[in-house]
Amino acid sequence: MRRLYFLLPGTTSKFRCGGLWAELKTLEIASKICPAEVVTYRQRQPELLWLDELLRDSLENLKDAIFVVSWGFDVPKLISRLKNLNVIYHAHSSGYGFDLPASVPIVTVSRNTLGYWGQRSPHSLLYYLPNEISPKFQNIAGDRDIDVLVQSRKSSRYLIEQLIPALRSQCRVEVINYYVDSLETLFHRTKVYLYDSAEYWAVQGVTEGFGLQPLEAIACGCQVFSSVNHGLSDYLDPAFNCYKIAGYSQEFDMQRILKVIERFNQGDRHIFANSHLLAELLAEYRTENIISRLKVILTEINEFFDHRQSQRHHIPDLNTWQILKLRSQRVYAKISQRLHNGSSR
Structure with missing residues (x-):
């Protein structure tokens, strides 16, 4: 090597x-x-x-x-x-x-x-x-005193200006606007984690490469409400291992989030029944794999x-000019075919 x-x-x-x-x-x-x-x-x-x-x-x-x-x-x-x-x-x-x-x-x-x-x-x-998802991110039994957790960085205006203020009146919300050295500690205290980065990356003009935090939150037993843009779509499966955030209306988001919190308060931490599928999902991101x-x-x-070292590249590149050339040939072939069909009638 x-x-x-x-x-x-x-x-x-x-x-x-x-x-x-x-x-x-x-x-x-x-x-x-x-x-x-x-x-x-x-x-x-x-x-x-x-x-x-x-x-x-x-x-x-x-x-x-x-x-x-x-x-x-x-x-x-x-x-x-x-x-x-x-x-x-x-x-x-x-x-x-x-x-x-x-x-x-x-x-x-x-x-x-x-x-x-x-x-x-x-x-x-x-x-x-x-x-990799570090072994530190595990679902550990214990009291969860934070109802809703959100990191302000990358969050949408909707999340910060509308949804979070509305949730504060009905449950305990923790907003992180500082660097956290041990995020797993917060996840172990949290019932619902919110992540909405689609707006942020649209402004940046590039994509969400992976989106580590929602997966780490899932590993710690949090119920995740997230956008499903770009790399997040690799592992997020709405209704099966997460909920889609910003779902049509603020009222519908509130309804679903408060329902999850209530189920946690009643002792039901297995909101999604497919725990076996979650274990398989996380295995893909663990160190051994x-x-x-x-x-x-x-x-x-x-x-x-x-x-x-001994062989040069000789496959023609698919560059802009090559694509334009192929498209022109395709158009020309279609026109020629139509002319041929017309003359043969």
């Missing part, structure tokens, strides 16, 4: 976000399979490798390494800079608008993103490696980079 270099702009609080934690967690898992290190390229950190210095090494030495790029808007520039080296794109969100050469394998965190790249980059190697999948993926990617 080649050594993996995970390229990150930095790892300090300036870059703190879900994508950073997910990438560091992937590195931690990958290090159980092969050597793996963080390399920064925007913020120099004394304890970490610096990309400028690493690239001063000989090309021959770097052939025994794979660079993992993931940071959205930085990807095109990094791909260009690492030309002729072994590069993987670890894709979280989609919709950034760039294309990738077929020489760059793509590892996606959701099937939603997998489908996006399957269409946009049909000649690239594609893989699915979901994010992630390690097993990553071993298979890295083995094939290493074989691909061995092959690439």
Whole structure:
């Protein structure tokens, strides 16, 4: 196995976000399979490798390494800079608008993103490696003193300005607008978790890559009311393991949420009867499965980079001009057929 270099702009609080934690967690898992290190390229950190210095090494030495790029808007520039080296794109969100050469394998965190790249980059190697759900997120018996929990970041205006104020008058609502180091502790105290990110990502212009918090909440035994946009559709199944938030009217949301809280208060914590299906769902995102999948993926990617050293890419790219050409040919064929049918009458 080649050594993996995970390229990150930095790892300090300036870059703190879900994508950073997910990438560091992937590195931690990958290090159980092969050597793996963080390399920064925007913020120099004394304890970490610096990309400028690493690239001063000989090309021959770097052939025994794979660079993992993931940071959205930085990807095109990094791909260009690492030309002729072994590069993987670890894709979280989609919709950034760039294309990738077929020489760059793509590892996606959701099937939603997998489908996006399957269409946009049909000649690239594609893989699915979901994010991990930590063992800390388990359904633990105990009192749940928070009726409704919501994180203000990514939440819709409807959630913050309408639904939450209405719920406050009838139950205990906790709104998080600060960084939480141990989110599982809050989930273990919570009956209903609300997550509505569709509006946020529509404004951002890219997609919800995975949406870790609703799945972590489900693992902790919370009843989740969530949007089902982008990567969330990988695992959320309304009426079977969650409820769809913002369902037609505020009154209908209130009715369903208060009904769930009442059932909790009566001791019924198994709102969805298919507990076996929930266990199967969560197993896909636990560490054992992630390690097993990553071993298979890295083995094939290493074989691909061995092959690439002696074989050039020769499958025609499906770029904009090629698509226009094929569409023109299709239109021309239809017109020719109609003319032929007309003349033969």
